Amino acid sequence: MTKRWGVLLLGAAVIAVVAFFLLKTRDREQRSAHAKSAGTAEVAPATASAAEVKKDPARAQVSVVDASGPVANATVRLAHDGDVTLVQTGTDGVARADDLEAGEWSISASADGHEPAAATTRELHAGETAKIDIKLAAGGxxxxxxxxxxxxxxxxxxxxxxxxxxxxxxxxxxxxxxxxxxxxxxxxxxxxxxxxxxxxxxxxxxxxxxxxxxxxxxxxxxxxVPGGVIEGIVRDEKTREAVAGAHVVAQRDAPAMTFRDRSRRRVVTGADGRFRITGLRPGAYDLDARAQRRTSQSP
CATH class of the missing domain: 2.60.40.1120 (Carboxypeptidase-like, regulatory domain)
Incomplete structure:
Protein backbone atom coordinates (compact mmCIF):
# COMPACT_ATOMS: atom_id res chain seq x y z
CA MET A 1 0.00 0.00 0.00
CA THR A 2 1.27 3.43 -0.88
CA LYS A 3 1.56 5.89 1.97
CA ARG A 4 1.66 9.62 1.50
CA TRP A 5 3.09 12.58 3.28
CA GLY A 6 1.06 15.64 4.20
CA VAL A 7 2.57 19.03 3.41
CA LEU A 8 1.06 22.30 4.53
CA LEU A 9 1.58 25.43 2.45
CA LEU A 10 0.68 28.70 4.15
CA GLY A 11 0.37 32.15 2.65
CA ALA A 12 0.51 33.39 -0.88
CA ALA A 13 4.25 34.03 -1.18
CA VAL A 14 6.64 31.57 -2.78
CA ILE A 15 7.29 28.76 -0.32
CA ALA A 16 9.55 25.76 -0.85
CA VAL A 17 9.07 22.77 1.43
CA VAL A 18 11.14 19.70 2.13
CA ALA A 19 9.88 16.44 0.61
CA PHE A 20 11.15 13.43 2.59
CA PHE A 21 9.99 9.86 1.95
CA LEU A 22 11.79 7.64 4.51
CA LEU A 23 11.23 3.92 4.03
CA LYS A 24 11.81 2.77 7.61
CA THR A 25 9.82 5.32 9.58
CA ARG A 26 6.05 5.68 9.95
CA ASP A 27 6.16 9.20 11.33
CA ARG A 28 4.15 11.63 9.22
CA GLU A 29 5.08 15.26 9.34
CA GLN A 30 2.91 18.21 8.46
CA ARG A 31 4.62 21.54 8.53
CA SER A 32 4.75 24.99 7.04
CA ALA A 33 8.09 25.93 5.53
CA HIS A 34 9.52 29.35 4.85
CA ALA A 35 12.93 28.48 3.42
CA LYS A 36 14.09 26.52 0.42
CA SER A 37 14.82 22.88 1.24
CA ALA A 38 15.63 19.64 -0.54
CA GLY A 39 14.10 16.25 0.24
CA THR A 40 14.44 12.61 -0.62
CA ALA A 41 11.81 10.13 -1.68
CA GLU A 42 12.69 6.44 -1.60
CA VAL A 43 10.95 3.90 -3.78
CA ALA A 44 10.90 0.16 -3.25
CA PRO A 45 11.99 -1.99 -6.20
CA ALA A 46 9.59 -4.53 -7.67
CA THR A 47 10.21 -8.18 -6.83
CA ALA A 48 10.36 -9.14 -10.49
CA SER A 49 12.54 -6.39 -11.88
CA ALA A 50 13.54 -2.83 -11.16
CA ALA A 51 14.37 -2.11 -14.77
CA GLU A 52 12.50 0.76 -16.35
CA VAL A 53 10.44 -0.19 -19.39
CA LYS A 54 9.70 2.71 -21.68
CA LYS A 55 6.17 2.53 -23.07
CA ASP A 56 5.00 3.97 -26.33
CA PRO A 57 2.85 7.08 -25.81
CA ALA A 58 -0.87 7.11 -26.42
CA ARG A 59 -2.22 9.34 -29.18
CA ALA A 60 -5.52 11.06 -29.80
CA GLN A 61 -7.10 12.31 -33.01
CA VAL A 62 -10.04 14.58 -32.25
CA SER A 63 -12.48 15.64 -34.99
CA VAL A 64 -14.54 18.75 -34.20
CA VAL A 65 -17.60 19.45 -36.31
CA ASP A 66 -20.80 21.48 -36.25
CA ALA A 67 -24.00 21.27 -38.32
CA SER A 68 -22.12 22.66 -41.35
CA GLY A 69 -19.03 20.45 -41.20
CA PRO A 70 -15.48 20.62 -39.78
CA VAL A 71 -14.67 23.43 -37.34
CA ALA A 72 -11.23 24.99 -37.91
CA ASN A 73 -9.24 26.69 -35.15
CA ALA A 74 -11.18 24.99 -32.36
CA THR A 75 -9.31 24.44 -29.10
CA VAL A 76 -9.30 20.84 -27.89
CA ARG A 77 -8.59 20.29 -24.20
CA LEU A 78 -7.31 16.91 -22.99
CA ALA A 79 -7.00 16.42 -19.22
CA HIS A 80 -5.57 13.46 -17.29
CA ASP A 81 -4.33 13.10 -13.73
CA GLY A 82 -3.49 16.78 -13.32
CA ASP A 83 -2.02 17.18 -16.81
CA VAL A 84 -3.78 19.38 -19.39
CA THR A 85 -2.89 19.51 -23.08
CA LEU A 86 -4.35 22.08 -25.48
CA VAL A 87 -4.24 21.52 -29.26
CA GLN A 88 -5.87 23.34 -32.19
CA THR A 89 -7.83 21.90 -35.07
CA GLY A 90 -6.68 22.51 -38.63
CA THR A 91 -8.77 23.43 -41.61
CA ASP A 92 -10.03 19.82 -41.65
CA GLY A 93 -11.38 20.21 -38.11
CA VAL A 94 -8.94 17.64 -36.75
CA ALA A 95 -6.58 18.12 -33.77
CA ARG A 96 -3.84 15.63 -32.97
CA ALA A 97 -2.04 14.96 -29.69
CA ASP A 98 0.82 12.50 -30.14
CA ASP A 99 2.60 12.21 -26.81
CA LEU A 100 0.02 11.35 -24.16
CA GLU A 101 0.26 9.06 -21.16
CA ALA A 102 -1.95 5.99 -21.23
CA GLY A 103 -4.97 6.29 -18.96
CA GLU A 104 -8.35 7.95 -18.62
CA TRP A 105 -8.68 11.33 -20.32
CA SER A 106 -11.39 13.99 -20.28
CA ILE A 107 -11.69 15.66 -23.68
CA SER A 108 -13.61 18.80 -24.64
CA ALA A 109 -13.61 21.38 -27.42
CA SER A 110 -14.50 25.04 -27.83
CA ALA A 111 -14.51 27.51 -30.72
CA ASP A 112 -15.66 30.99 -31.65
CA GLY A 113 -19.36 31.13 -32.42
CA HIS A 114 -20.07 27.83 -30.64
CA GLU A 115 -20.91 26.49 -27.21
CA PRO A 116 -18.23 24.17 -25.75
CA ALA A 117 -18.91 20.42 -25.74
CA ALA A 118 -17.27 17.31 -24.33
CA ALA A 119 -16.73 13.75 -25.47
CA THR A 120 -17.33 10.77 -23.22
CA THR A 121 -14.32 10.16 -20.99
CA ARG A 122 -11.93 7.90 -22.90
CA GLU A 123 -9.33 5.34 -21.91
CA LEU A 124 -6.23 5.92 -24.05
CA HIS A 125 -3.86 3.00 -24.55
CA ALA A 126 -0.11 3.04 -25.08
CA GLY A 127 0.92 2.73 -28.71
CA GLU A 128 -2.63 3.30 -30.00
CA THR A 129 -4.37 6.25 -31.61
CA ALA A 130 -7.85 6.96 -30.25
CA LYS A 131 -10.27 8.67 -32.63
CA ILE A 132 -12.75 10.98 -30.91
CA ASP A 133 -15.60 13.00 -32.41
CA ILE A 134 -17.02 16.15 -30.80
CA LYS A 135 -19.96 18.09 -32.25
CA LEU A 136 -20.41 21.74 -31.32
CA ALA A 137 -23.68 23.65 -31.36
CA ALA A 138 -23.77 27.18 -32.72
CA GLY A 139 -24.11 29.92 -30.11
CA GLY A 140 -22.26 30.77 -26.94
CA VAL A 225 0.31 35.67 -6.89
CA PRO A 226 3.40 33.41 -6.79
CA GLY A 227 2.55 29.86 -5.74
CA GLY A 228 4.12 27.51 -3.24
CA VAL A 229 6.89 25.08 -4.22
CA ILE A 230 7.63 21.48 -3.22
CA GLU A 231 10.95 20.04 -4.35
CA GLY A 232 13.12 17.06 -3.56
CA ILE A 233 14.81 13.95 -4.92
CA VAL A 234 13.62 10.37 -5.44
CA ARG A 235 16.05 7.54 -4.62
CA ASP A 236 15.93 3.77 -4.88
CA GLU A 237 15.38 2.13 -1.47
CA LYS A 238 18.22 -0.39 -1.78
CA THR A 239 20.82 1.18 -4.04
CA ARG A 240 20.24 4.78 -2.89
CA GLU A 241 20.69 5.81 -6.51
CA ALA A 242 18.57 8.63 -7.89
CA VAL A 243 15.50 7.45 -9.82
CA ALA A 244 14.99 9.24 -13.12
CA GLY A 245 11.54 9.36 -14.69
CA ALA A 246 9.63 8.84 -11.44
CA HIS A 247 6.18 10.45 -11.22
CA VAL A 248 5.69 12.65 -8.16
CA VAL A 249 2.15 13.82 -7.38
CA ALA A 250 1.00 16.55 -5.00
CA GLN A 251 -2.70 16.17 -4.21
CA ARG A 252 -4.49 18.93 -2.34
CA ASP A 253 -6.34 17.43 0.65
CA ALA A 254 -9.31 19.80 0.64
CA PRO A 255 -9.38 21.48 -2.76
CA ALA A 256 -11.25 24.71 -3.13
CA MET A 257 -13.97 24.90 -5.75
CA THR A 258 -11.97 24.28 -8.88
CA PHE A 259 -11.55 21.94 -11.81
CA ARG A 260 -10.54 18.40 -10.92
CA ASP A 261 -7.17 18.69 -12.63
CA ARG A 262 -6.37 21.85 -10.62
CA SER A 263 -6.32 20.05 -7.23
CA ARG A 264 -3.64 17.61 -8.41
CA ARG A 265 -0.17 18.45 -9.71
CA ARG A 266 2.28 15.96 -11.17
CA VAL A 267 5.87 16.19 -12.35
CA VAL A 268 8.51 13.73 -13.55
CA THR A 269 11.97 13.54 -12.01
CA GLY A 270 14.98 14.45 -14.11
CA ALA A 271 18.11 12.40 -14.76
CA ASP A 272 19.36 13.32 -11.28
CA GLY A 273 16.13 12.15 -9.61
CA ARG A 274 15.17 15.67 -8.62
CA PHE A 275 11.70 17.16 -8.92
CA ARG A 276 10.12 20.57 -8.42
CA ILE A 277 6.39 21.23 -8.22
CA THR A 278 5.51 24.90 -8.57
CA GLY A 279 2.42 27.06 -8.66
CA LEU A 280 0.70 25.52 -5.62
CA ARG A 281 -2.07 27.37 -3.83
CA PRO A 282 -1.97 27.46 0.00
CA GLY A 283 -3.30 24.31 1.68
CA ALA A 284 -2.39 20.78 2.77
CA TYR A 285 -0.97 18.39 0.18
CA ASP A 286 -0.41 14.63 0.04
CA LEU A 287 2.76 13.55 -1.78
CA ASP A 288 3.23 10.30 -3.65
CA ALA A 289 6.19 9.06 -5.72
CA ARG A 290 5.99 6.22 -8.25
CA ALA A 291 8.34 4.73 -10.82
CA GLN A 292 7.93 1.79 -13.18
CA ARG A 293 6.98 -1.20 -10.96
CA ARG A 294 8.04 0.77 -7.88
CA THR A 295 6.26 2.98 -5.40
CA SER A 296 7.05 5.08 -2.33
CA GLN A 297 6.45 3.16 0.89
CA SER A 298 6.25 5.73 3.69
CA PRO A 299 7.49 9.27 4.34
Missing amino acids: RALSGLVTDASGGPIAGARIDAAKLGALARPSDAVASTTTGSDGRYKLQVADGQLLVSASEASYAPQSKLVEVGAAGATADFAL
Whole structure:
Protein backbone atom coordinates (compact mmCIF):
# COMPACT_ATOMS: atom_id res chain seq x y z
CA MET A 1 0.00 0.00 0.00
CA THR A 2 1.27 3.43 -0.88
CA LYS A 3 1.56 5.89 1.97
CA ARG A 4 1.66 9.62 1.50
CA TRP A 5 3.09 12.58 3.28
CA GLY A 6 1.06 15.64 4.20
CA VAL A 7 2.57 19.03 3.41
CA LEU A 8 1.06 22.30 4.53
CA LEU A 9 1.58 25.43 2.45
CA LEU A 10 0.68 28.70 4.15
CA GLY A 11 0.37 32.15 2.65
CA ALA A 12 0.51 33.39 -0.88
CA ALA A 13 4.25 34.03 -1.18
CA VAL A 14 6.64 31.57 -2.78
CA ILE A 15 7.29 28.76 -0.32
CA ALA A 16 9.55 25.76 -0.85
CA VAL A 17 9.07 22.77 1.43
CA VAL A 18 11.14 19.70 2.13
CA ALA A 19 9.88 16.44 0.61
CA PHE A 20 11.15 13.43 2.59
CA PHE A 21 9.99 9.86 1.95
CA LEU A 22 11.79 7.64 4.51
CA LEU A 23 11.23 3.92 4.03
CA LYS A 24 11.81 2.77 7.61
CA THR A 25 9.82 5.32 9.58
CA ARG A 26 6.05 5.68 9.95
CA ASP A 27 6.16 9.20 11.33
CA ARG A 28 4.15 11.63 9.22
CA GLU A 29 5.08 15.26 9.34
CA GLN A 30 2.91 18.21 8.46
CA ARG A 31 4.62 21.54 8.53
CA SER A 32 4.75 24.99 7.04
CA ALA A 33 8.09 25.93 5.53
CA HIS A 34 9.52 29.35 4.85
CA ALA A 35 12.93 28.48 3.42
CA LYS A 36 14.09 26.52 0.42
CA SER A 37 14.82 22.88 1.24
CA ALA A 38 15.63 19.64 -0.54
CA GLY A 39 14.10 16.25 0.24
CA THR A 40 14.44 12.61 -0.62
CA ALA A 41 11.81 10.13 -1.68
CA GLU A 42 12.69 6.44 -1.60
CA VAL A 43 10.95 3.90 -3.78
CA ALA A 44 10.90 0.16 -3.25
CA PRO A 45 11.99 -1.99 -6.20
CA ALA A 46 9.59 -4.53 -7.67
CA THR A 47 10.21 -8.18 -6.83
CA ALA A 48 10.36 -9.14 -10.49
CA SER A 49 12.54 -6.39 -11.88
CA ALA A 50 13.54 -2.83 -11.16
CA ALA A 51 14.37 -2.11 -14.77
CA GLU A 52 12.50 0.76 -16.35
CA VAL A 53 10.44 -0.19 -19.39
CA LYS A 54 9.70 2.71 -21.68
CA LYS A 55 6.17 2.53 -23.07
CA ASP A 56 5.00 3.97 -26.33
CA PRO A 57 2.85 7.08 -25.81
CA ALA A 58 -0.87 7.11 -26.42
CA ARG A 59 -2.22 9.34 -29.18
CA ALA A 60 -5.52 11.06 -29.80
CA GLN A 61 -7.10 12.31 -33.01
CA VAL A 62 -10.04 14.58 -32.25
CA SER A 63 -12.48 15.64 -34.99
CA VAL A 64 -14.54 18.75 -34.20
CA VAL A 65 -17.60 19.45 -36.31
CA ASP A 66 -20.80 21.48 -36.25
CA ALA A 67 -24.00 21.27 -38.32
CA SER A 68 -22.12 22.66 -41.35
CA GLY A 69 -19.03 20.45 -41.20
CA PRO A 70 -15.48 20.62 -39.78
CA VAL A 71 -14.67 23.43 -37.34
CA ALA A 72 -11.23 24.99 -37.91
CA ASN A 73 -9.24 26.69 -35.15
CA ALA A 74 -11.18 24.99 -32.36
CA THR A 75 -9.31 24.44 -29.10
CA VAL A 76 -9.30 20.84 -27.89
CA ARG A 77 -8.59 20.29 -24.20
CA LEU A 78 -7.31 16.91 -22.99
CA ALA A 79 -7.00 16.42 -19.22
CA HIS A 80 -5.57 13.46 -17.29
CA ASP A 81 -4.33 13.10 -13.73
CA GLY A 82 -3.49 16.78 -13.32
CA ASP A 83 -2.02 17.18 -16.81
CA VAL A 84 -3.78 19.38 -19.39
CA THR A 85 -2.89 19.51 -23.08
CA LEU A 86 -4.35 22.08 -25.48
CA VAL A 87 -4.24 21.52 -29.26
CA GLN A 88 -5.87 23.34 -32.19
CA THR A 89 -7.83 21.90 -35.07
CA GLY A 90 -6.68 22.51 -38.63
CA THR A 91 -8.77 23.43 -41.61
CA ASP A 92 -10.03 19.82 -41.65
CA GLY A 93 -11.38 20.21 -38.11
CA VAL A 94 -8.94 17.64 -36.75
CA ALA A 95 -6.58 18.12 -33.77
CA ARG A 96 -3.84 15.63 -32.97
CA ALA A 97 -2.04 14.96 -29.69
CA ASP A 98 0.82 12.50 -30.14
CA ASP A 99 2.60 12.21 -26.81
CA LEU A 100 0.02 11.35 -24.16
CA GLU A 101 0.26 9.06 -21.16
CA ALA A 102 -1.95 5.99 -21.23
CA GLY A 103 -4.97 6.29 -18.96
CA GLU A 104 -8.35 7.95 -18.62
CA TRP A 105 -8.68 11.33 -20.32
CA SER A 106 -11.39 13.99 -20.28
CA ILE A 107 -11.69 15.66 -23.68
CA SER A 108 -13.61 18.80 -24.64
CA ALA A 109 -13.61 21.38 -27.42
CA SER A 110 -14.50 25.04 -27.83
CA ALA A 111 -14.51 27.51 -30.72
CA ASP A 112 -15.66 30.99 -31.65
CA GLY A 113 -19.36 31.13 -32.42
CA HIS A 114 -20.07 27.83 -30.64
CA GLU A 115 -20.91 26.49 -27.21
CA PRO A 116 -18.23 24.17 -25.75
CA ALA A 117 -18.91 20.42 -25.74
CA ALA A 118 -17.27 17.31 -24.33
CA ALA A 119 -16.73 13.75 -25.47
CA THR A 120 -17.33 10.77 -23.22
CA THR A 121 -14.32 10.16 -20.99
CA ARG A 122 -11.93 7.90 -22.90
CA GLU A 123 -9.33 5.34 -21.91
CA LEU A 124 -6.23 5.92 -24.05
CA HIS A 125 -3.86 3.00 -24.55
CA ALA A 126 -0.11 3.04 -25.08
CA GLY A 127 0.92 2.73 -28.71
CA GLU A 128 -2.63 3.30 -30.00
CA THR A 129 -4.37 6.25 -31.61
CA ALA A 130 -7.85 6.96 -30.25
CA LYS A 131 -10.27 8.67 -32.63
CA ILE A 132 -12.75 10.98 -30.91
CA ASP A 133 -15.60 13.00 -32.41
CA ILE A 134 -17.02 16.15 -30.80
CA LYS A 135 -19.96 18.09 -32.25
CA LEU A 136 -20.41 21.74 -31.32
CA ALA A 137 -23.68 23.65 -31.36
CA ALA A 138 -23.77 27.18 -32.72
CA GLY A 139 -24.11 29.92 -30.11
CA GLY A 140 -22.26 30.77 -26.94
CA ARG A 141 -21.45 34.01 -25.14
CA ALA A 142 -18.22 36.00 -25.00
CA LEU A 143 -16.07 35.75 -21.89
CA SER A 144 -13.01 37.98 -21.81
CA GLY A 145 -10.56 39.35 -19.31
CA LEU A 146 -7.05 40.25 -18.23
CA VAL A 147 -4.55 38.22 -16.19
CA THR A 148 -1.87 40.15 -14.31
CA ASP A 149 0.61 39.62 -11.52
CA ALA A 150 0.50 41.38 -8.15
CA SER A 151 2.22 44.45 -9.61
CA GLY A 152 -0.31 44.75 -12.43
CA GLY A 153 1.97 43.45 -15.16
CA PRO A 154 0.37 41.17 -17.78
CA ILE A 155 0.95 37.42 -17.58
CA ALA A 156 1.35 35.84 -21.00
CA GLY A 157 0.59 32.17 -21.56
CA ALA A 158 -1.73 31.77 -18.58
CA ARG A 159 -4.34 29.09 -19.17
CA ILE A 160 -8.00 29.99 -18.76
CA ASP A 161 -10.60 27.27 -18.19
CA ALA A 162 -14.34 27.93 -18.03
CA ALA A 163 -17.26 25.53 -17.54
CA LYS A 164 -20.91 25.87 -16.64
CA LEU A 165 -21.86 24.70 -13.16
CA GLY A 166 -24.27 21.82 -12.96
CA ALA A 167 -25.66 19.63 -10.20
CA LEU A 168 -24.06 20.10 -6.77
CA ALA A 169 -22.21 23.12 -8.19
CA ARG A 170 -19.81 20.88 -10.08
CA PRO A 171 -18.32 22.17 -13.34
CA SER A 172 -19.42 20.52 -16.56
CA ASP A 173 -17.02 18.34 -18.54
CA ALA A 174 -17.55 20.75 -21.45
CA VAL A 175 -14.61 22.99 -20.56
CA ALA A 176 -13.67 25.91 -22.80
CA SER A 177 -9.96 26.73 -22.63
CA THR A 178 -7.50 29.23 -24.05
CA THR A 179 -4.27 31.00 -23.13
CA THR A 180 -3.55 34.67 -22.63
CA GLY A 181 -1.66 36.67 -25.21
CA SER A 182 1.46 38.77 -24.65
CA ASP A 183 -0.78 41.51 -23.22
CA GLY A 184 -2.31 39.14 -20.66
CA ARG A 185 -5.72 39.27 -22.31
CA TYR A 186 -7.95 36.39 -23.35
CA LYS A 187 -11.32 35.76 -24.98
CA LEU A 188 -13.48 32.64 -24.93
CA GLN A 189 -16.85 31.51 -26.21
CA VAL A 190 -18.78 29.89 -23.36
CA ALA A 191 -22.26 28.75 -22.35
CA ASP A 192 -24.48 31.23 -20.55
CA GLY A 193 -25.43 30.90 -16.89
CA GLN A 194 -23.19 30.52 -13.84
CA LEU A 195 -19.66 29.43 -14.74
CA LEU A 196 -16.56 28.42 -12.87
CA VAL A 197 -13.61 30.25 -14.43
CA SER A 198 -9.99 29.54 -13.51
CA ALA A 199 -6.63 31.07 -14.42
CA SER A 200 -3.27 29.37 -13.96
CA GLU A 201 0.37 29.69 -14.97
CA ALA A 202 3.21 27.43 -13.85
CA SER A 203 4.88 29.97 -11.53
CA TYR A 204 1.68 31.24 -9.92
CA ALA A 205 -1.00 29.85 -7.64
CA PRO A 206 -4.15 29.19 -9.69
CA GLN A 207 -7.28 31.21 -8.99
CA SER A 208 -10.94 30.38 -9.57
CA LYS A 209 -14.07 32.50 -9.44
CA LEU A 210 -17.77 32.19 -10.15
CA VAL A 211 -18.95 34.29 -13.09
CA GLU A 212 -22.53 34.94 -14.24
CA VAL A 213 -22.68 35.06 -18.03
CA GLY A 214 -25.68 36.68 -19.69
CA ALA A 215 -26.68 37.74 -23.17
CA ALA A 216 -24.01 40.47 -23.22
CA GLY A 217 -21.29 38.06 -22.12
CA ALA A 218 -19.07 38.69 -19.10
CA THR A 219 -15.62 39.80 -17.97
CA ALA A 220 -13.37 37.95 -15.53
CA ASP A 221 -10.01 39.47 -14.55
CA PHE A 222 -7.39 37.74 -12.41
CA ALA A 223 -4.41 38.99 -10.38
CA LEU A 224 -2.20 35.96 -9.70
CA VAL A 225 0.31 35.67 -6.89
CA PRO A 226 3.40 33.41 -6.79
CA GLY A 227 2.55 29.86 -5.74
CA GLY A 228 4.12 27.51 -3.24
CA VAL A 229 6.89 25.08 -4.22
CA ILE A 230 7.63 21.48 -3.22
CA GLU A 231 10.95 20.04 -4.35
CA GLY A 232 13.12 17.06 -3.56
CA ILE A 233 14.81 13.95 -4.92
CA VAL A 234 13.62 10.37 -5.44
CA ARG A 235 16.05 7.54 -4.62
CA ASP A 236 15.93 3.77 -4.88
CA GLU A 237 15.38 2.13 -1.47
CA LYS A 238 18.22 -0.39 -1.78
CA THR A 239 20.82 1.18 -4.04
CA ARG A 240 20.24 4.78 -2.89
CA GLU A 241 20.69 5.81 -6.51
CA ALA A 242 18.57 8.63 -7.89
CA VAL A 243 15.50 7.45 -9.82
CA ALA A 244 14.99 9.24 -13.12
CA GLY A 245 11.54 9.36 -14.69
CA ALA A 246 9.63 8.84 -11.44
CA HIS A 247 6.18 10.45 -11.22
CA VAL A 248 5.69 12.65 -8.16
CA VAL A 249 2.15 13.82 -7.38
CA ALA A 250 1.00 16.55 -5.00
CA GLN A 251 -2.70 16.17 -4.21
CA ARG A 252 -4.49 18.93 -2.34
CA ASP A 253 -6.34 17.43 0.65
CA ALA A 254 -9.31 19.80 0.64
CA PRO A 255 -9.38 21.48 -2.76
CA ALA A 256 -11.25 24.71 -3.13
CA MET A 257 -13.97 24.90 -5.75
CA THR A 258 -11.97 24.28 -8.88
CA PHE A 259 -11.55 21.94 -11.81
CA ARG A 260 -10.54 18.40 -10.92
CA ASP A 261 -7.17 18.69 -12.63
CA ARG A 262 -6.37 21.85 -10.62
CA SER A 263 -6.32 20.05 -7.23
CA ARG A 264 -3.64 17.61 -8.41
CA ARG A 265 -0.17 18.45 -9.71
CA ARG A 266 2.28 15.96 -11.17
CA VAL A 267 5.87 16.19 -12.35
CA VAL A 268 8.51 13.73 -13.55
CA THR A 269 11.97 13.54 -12.01
CA GLY A 270 14.98 14.45 -14.11
CA ALA A 271 18.11 12.40 -14.76
CA ASP A 272 19.36 13.32 -11.28
CA GLY A 273 16.13 12.15 -9.61
CA ARG A 274 15.17 15.67 -8.62
CA PHE A 275 11.70 17.16 -8.92
CA ARG A 276 10.12 20.57 -8.42
CA ILE A 277 6.39 21.23 -8.22
CA THR A 278 5.51 24.90 -8.57
CA GLY A 279 2.42 27.06 -8.66
CA LEU A 280 0.70 25.52 -5.62
CA ARG A 281 -2.07 27.37 -3.83
CA PRO A 282 -1.97 27.46 0.00
CA GLY A 283 -3.30 24.31 1.68
CA ALA A 284 -2.39 20.78 2.77
CA TYR A 285 -0.97 18.39 0.18
CA ASP A 286 -0.41 14.63 0.04
CA LEU A 287 2.76 13.55 -1.78
CA ASP A 288 3.23 10.30 -3.65
CA ALA A 289 6.19 9.06 -5.72
CA ARG A 290 5.99 6.22 -8.25
CA ALA A 291 8.34 4.73 -10.82
CA GLN A 292 7.93 1.79 -13.18
CA ARG A 293 6.98 -1.20 -10.96
CA ARG A 294 8.04 0.77 -7.88
CA THR A 295 6.26 2.98 -5.40
CA SER A 296 7.05 5.08 -2.33
CA GLN A 297 6.45 3.16 0.89
CA SER A 298 6.25 5.73 3.69
CA PRO A 299 7.49 9.27 4.34
